[in-house]
Amino acid sequence: MTDFDAIDALLAEAKQEVPLPPAEERRALREELNVSRTQLAKVLEVSASTVGGWESGREPSGEVREKYAYFLEGARTKLAAADPVDDVADVEEKAGFDVADVEEEAGLDDVDVLSEPRPCVLCGRPARHQVEGFPQHLDSTDCAAGDPAPPVPPAAEEAPSGPAAPTARAGVKVTYV
Template sequence: MNDFGAIDALLAAAHEESPLPDAAERRRLREGLALSRAQVAGALGVSTSTLAGWEAGRDPSGQTRERYAYFLDGAHTKLHPTQDPEPEAEPDVLVPDTSAIGDGPGNAEDAEEGEDVDVLAVAEPCVLCGEPARHRVAGYVQHLDPAE
C-alpha cells in the first residue's frame, strides 16, 4: 500500500504566486490613485525603474510579488468599490466543521490526525486551484467536499 500523505502535505503547503493584472492595468491603478512611481516604489522597497519595468510587463517574484499584488488589489478595491455592499462579515471567522466527519472520502476525516480543520464563514481562494473553498486545513484553504 502506498502512502501519499507526504505528497498531499507537500501539495497543500505549496504556495501559488499571487495573480497580477496586466501591465497596463497596473499603471492605471497607480495613476487612478494619483500616486507617483516613487511613492509606490518606496512603499514596496524597490527602485522606480523596477516599478516601471513591472508596469511595462515584467513580473516580480517572491515576497516582493506578494506585496505588489496586495497593493494592486487594494488599489482596485479603492477605485472600484462594490455597488451593493454585502452585510458586514468577518472573513476570518472560523466555525469548527463537525458535519463532514464520517461522510465519505475527501472530508475532514481524511485530514491528518492532529491537523486543524475549520469551516470558513466566507469562502477564500483554495491554495491548490484558486477557486473559492470553505475549509482551512492546518492553516491552508482547500476543498474537502468532493462536490467542490
C-alpha cells in the first residue's frame, strides 16, 4: 500500500458531523411535540440523562448524533406543518412589509392569497398564492425545493365501451348518442 492509498482509505472512512440546532432549540423541539426525555432516549438507545446533556450543550457523536439530528429535523418539519401562517396580516407583520405593495410593484396585481394552501399547478406541493386562478408558488425556488409531483390525469369522460367506441382526434368533437 502506498502512502497515497493510505490517505485515500482514511478520507473514505472520514465523515463530517451532522449539524445540530443550538441546545436550547433541541429541548424546545422535543417539548413542543410532547415527547419526554425518556421516550426519546429509548428510541436512541441512550439514557434520559444523556438526552438532558445534549439539551444543555453537550454534543453527541457518531451514529447516535445522526439519529438525533434526524429526530430534530423531523420535529422541525412536523411543527412547521402544524403551524402554517393563517393570515396575510401575519405574514406582513413578520416580514415587515405590505404584501399588496410588493405584488403591485412586481406587476403581480392578479395574485390572490389563498386562505388554505392548495396544490401548486407546477409542482403539486402546497402553495399559498393563486395567479390568474391557478394555485402556484411565487418563488421558483419553492417549486424546486421538492420533487415534482406526478401529473394528475384529467377526469375521464363517460364513454360507451365496446368495439365501436369512438375515439377523440385533434380538432374533432366526439358526441355520444
